[in-house]
Structure formats: structure tokens, C-alpha cells
Amino acid sequence: MSQTFIIDGKTVPFEEGQTIIQAATKAGVFIPHLCYHPDFKPHGSCKLCTVKVNGRQTASCTMRAMAGMVVESDTEEINAERRALTQMLFVEGNHFCPSCEQSGNCQLQATAYHLGMMSPHYDHFFPNRPVDASHPEVLLDFNRCILCSLCVRASRDVDGKNVFALSGRGITTHLIVNAKSGQLADTNFTLDDKAAHVCPVGVILRKRKGFAVPIGERTYDKQPISGTVDAVTEGH
Amino acid sequence: MNAPTKKLKVATTSLAGCFGCHMSFLDIDERLFTLLDYIEFDRSPLTDIKHCSPDCDIGIIEGGLCNAENVHVLREFRKNCKVLIAIGACAINGGLPAQRNHLPLTTILEEVYHTSPGLANGMIPNDPELPLPLDKVHPIHEVVKIDYFIPGCPPSGDAIWKVLTDLLAGREPELGHGLMHYD
Structure with a gap:
């Protein structure tokens, strides 16, 4: 029997060694991310995939899933921080979408x-x-x-x-x-x-x-x- | 929505923009008639009124800031409008005009007026009536407080309609998938 954790109230199964984002993705739960790619070792640098695990913030692409953990992802508080990170990425480079x-x-x-x-x-x-x-x-x-x-x-x-x-x-x-x-x-x-x-x-x-x-x-x-x-x- | 007793005064302008956002505004088509039950236009290219009344409710700004006059106009809007809306990519991040920002202004003026092929006796315009260009092109939120933003190049008529009707109904404007575009 596989173990589970809870993300935004949903029970998600995981296998030993899987990260939070891997298990969430498999269960159909989207966590915003930019530097994470399923084919590569996680880099953990963009911080877009930040979630709260048992009340503490961590990158869901590097944090291994553990049985019984309670994860918050799609909340106004975390999305506001993700939005601020995204805004910083936009102003640090030259992102002129129309061209x-x-x-x-x-x-x-x-x-x-x-x-x-x-x-x-x-x-x-x-x-x-x-x-x-x-x-x-x-x-x-x-x-x-x-x-x-x-x-x-x-x-x-x-x-x-x-x-x-x-x-x-x-x-x-x-x-x-x-x-x-x-x-x-x-x-x-x-x-x-x-x-x-x-x-x-x-x-x-x-x-x-x-x-x-x-x-x-x-x-x-x-x-x-x-x-x-x-x-x-x-x-x- | 019931027609209000007092219409909201809306002012619009295009700074360092191409008027594409104004054209897109007109793309709300016959909904303009509905809109006119709720608003009246004050200073705008549509009315040719030259200055804002002191009691404008909504100011809609297209384009970024590429010269001193743009800054004066933007400040006039901020002073006279209760709510300012930045419309389109140029107002929001400088857009196409801001793609000159990595070049020194002198280099640009030199190339355009002196060293481009085919120019003879070129001179950099210096008529005192011409507003001086800024060193860099800036989005408008870097100079005054902007209350709402409608991204897009241009935003679709539907996106503009959504934001305006949300505001008129007292809702926080929201663009969902399909209306939210930066391109």
C-alpha cells in the first residue's frame, strides 16, 4: 500500500523518494514552477514551486514527500509571493512579449x-x-x-x-x-x-x-x- | 446595471503609444452605446478636449513615457482622475519604445539624424516646441500611482470591456484565461 500526504485538502499517494511536485503532478495537482523539469535533477532556484509544508515554506521540487505531511499550495498567501517572484523575473530581464x-x-x-x-x-x-x-x-x-x-x-x-x-x-x-x-x-x-x-x-x-x-x-x-x-x- | 443619475467622467490619452489601444477600445463596437449610458468622455483624442476637468473619475493611459511632455500629461491625469488605468504593453512595461533603453540616447539621435545612410546635412531637431526625449523610456507606474492595468498589445476589446464593466459595477477587475494576454 502506498503512503499518502495531503495537499490543499486532497489526499495524494506517493512512492518512496518522490518529491512533492512529482507526486502532486502525478495526482493531477498543478504547482507553478519554472526551473523544475521532470527529466532533470531539480535545481530549486526559481522558488515558484514554493509550498508550505506543515506551516513552513519550502521548494516542492526538492522536498521529498513524507507520509502525513500537510501541504498548502494554491493559497492567496503563497500565490501572492509567487506573483512577486514572477514580477521580479519580468523586471530583471527584457521581457517584451509582443515582439x-x-x-x-x-x-x-x-x-x-x-x-x-x-x-x-x-x-x-x-x-x-x-x-x-x-x-x-x-x-x-x-x-x-x-x-x-x-x-x-x-x-x-x-x-x-x-x-x-x-x-x-x-x-x-x-x-x-x-x-x-x-x-x-x-x-x-x-x-x-x-x-x-x-x-x-x-x-x-x-x-x-x-x-x-x-x-x-x-x-x-x-x-x-x-x-x-x-x-x-x-x-x- | 441600472443607469446611474450621474455619469462618470472618463479621460483618455496616448503617450508613447501607437493609438492601437484606443483603436482596440473602439473594438467594443456597439457596446460603446451601452457604455455611454454610464460614462461621458472628458479629455480624450475622441473629444479633442485639451485638458482634464478637475473631477474626472477614470483616466485611461495608453503608452509609456519617452519625453518630458508625456510626464506632464501623465501628472495632469493623476491630479485630475480618481482612478488611473494603464492600458497596453507600452504603458505597463515601456513596450516597443523601451527597446531603445540599452542604447545611449546620443547614439540613437546621432544614427537617426547624422550617420544613417542617405542623410545629407542632417541635424538633430532642436525646436524649443519639441518636448525633450527622456534618457530612457519608462512604464507609467514608475512615475505615478496606477490603480489598474489592462495588459495586451493591444488588449482585446473584450478585455477592455470586462475591466470597465467590472469597475462600473464596483467589482475588482479580473481577466481570466483568453482575455489575459501580454501579446
Whole structure:
């Protein structure tokens, strides 16, 4: 017999070793997240998946489920904090949705919709982040990077190439390309890489395909991100 | 909703915007007639009234702040309107005009008026009537308090209608899936 815990009043079964978000997802309970992806080891950095476990906040992508724990997720208090985190992600980068190829397929945008984010609230940083268009098949637009590290993990753990890395500390942390020139064209990155398909926002973009599916007919135009608990994989 | 005895005064303006949000406002189509049972327009491109009455109820602002005049107009709206609504991407995060923000203003003016191919004897406009551009384009909530936001580029007529009717009915405006768009 499997063990259970309670999330927002619902009893959820889990197997030994599963994290809260894994068990919740399997049971059809959506927990907002950006740096978590079911195919990779959790990073625990975006904090969007924060829940309250027995009254204390923790990241549900790193916390193992335990029998009898009481988890709060979809509450006004926690969603307000998630919304504030999302607003900070928006003002720290340059997120101009109307001119972004990923609009409608973007998990950051869809999460903001889900959380009812009507404005960015904070003052914008408007950072200067030049794009890397050197690669023949892929464009890197760093303006939208939220430092989820999914491309870093995919390239390192799946592709075995280590094409990407996070460099710097604190507010100066940024995504870099591991090449002497710093250019994607000078790596062995290809479109077949797992890393080419995990970006939850619009940084890693396949060239010449940006508007193959028109705005208004994209993944999260059709259904909210909460509509599919397997949203991470369905977004691509 | 029953028609009120006193109509609400609504003022609108476009700052560093493209009037697309105003066009989308007109996309509420025949619902404009219903709306006019509840509101009257004050300062707006629709009336050509040049300044806000001191007793406006709702101010609707399209566009961000790219020059000094935008800031003056925004402050006039804040002073004279009880409720300010930011409408559209540019008012909310600067939008397309703010994509110049990573470049120094001097570089932009130099390129546009001096070094672009095909320019002869170009000069940077300096007529005193022209408002001075700001160093960076700013969303309007960075300068005055904004009460409500309608995101979208532009927001659909349905989204605008939803927020306005929510407000007129005394409800907290809410855009669900399908009406909530940043693009």
C-alpha cells in the first residue's frame, strides 16, 4: 500500500523518494514552477514551486514527500509571493512579449497569466544583453533568460557537451556559452541537442521557425498552464 | 446595471503609444452605446478636449513615457482622475519604445539624424516646441500611482470591456484565461 500526504485538502499517494511536485503532478495537482523539469535533477532556484509544508515554506521540487505531511499550495498567501517572484523575473530581464517569438508558448508568461499578474509592479532594470546570432540554426536572445539552468543541465547531463553555464554571482549571474569566443557557433551545439528544446522562455530559438504557428494559436493560448499538469513537456 | 443619475467622467490619452489601444477600445463596437449610458468622455483624442476637468473619475493611459511632455500629461491625469488605468504593453512595461533603453540616447539621435545612410546635412531637431526625449523610456507606474492595468498589445476589446464593466459595477477587475494576454 502506498503512503499518502495531503495537499490543499486532497489526499495524494506517493512512492518512496518522490518529491512533492512529482507526486502532486502525478495526482493531477498543478504547482507553478519554472526551473523544475521532470527529466532533470531539480535545481530549486526559481522558488515558484514554493509550498508550505506543515506551516513552513519550502521548494516542492526538492522536498521529498513524507507520509502525513500537510501541504498548502494554491493559497492567496503563497500565490501572492509567487506573483512577486514572477514580477521580479519580468523586471530583471527584457521581457517584451509582443515582439517575442516564444509568446504563447512561454512558461514564464503562462505562469504570470496563471498567477493573475496584471503589471510588473517593480521598476524595470532594462539590462543590456546582446543577442548571439552566430549559430546557423539557433538564435540566443539572452534578454529573456531567467537563469533556470535547464539548458545547462540538459547540455551537461544529457548531451554530454557542457555548452552552457551560469557565470557570476548574485544579481550579476548570467548565462554564458562555453567557447573561447563566447559564441554558440564555436561550440558543437546542434538542433538535435536536448538543450535546444528545454528553454521555458524565449532564449534558445530555432531560426526561421519563429512564427510557423501564429500568435493566438499557441500552447497557452489554447489552455492555461494549469490545464495540463504535464505542462513542462507540452510547452515544446 | 441600472443607469446611474450621474455619469462618470472618463479621460483618455496616448503617450508613447501607437493609438492601437484606443483603436482596440473602439473594438467594443456597439457596446460603446451601452457604455455611454454610464460614462461621458472628458479629455480624450475622441473629444479633442485639451485638458482634464478637475473631477474626472477614470483616466485611461495608453503608452509609456519617452519625453518630458508625456510626464506632464501623465501628472495632469493623476491630479485630475480618481482612478488611473494603464492600458497596453507600452504603458505597463515601456513596450516597443523601451527597446531603445540599452542604447545611449546620443547614439540613437546621432544614427537617426547624422550617420544613417542617405542623410545629407542632417541635424538633430532642436525646436524649443519639441518636448525633450527622456534618457530612457519608462512604464507609467514608475512615475505615478496606477490603480489598474489592462495588459495586451493591444488588449482585446473584450478585455477592455470586462475591466470597465467590472469597475462600473464596483467589482475588482479580473481577466481570466483568453482575455489575459501580454501579446
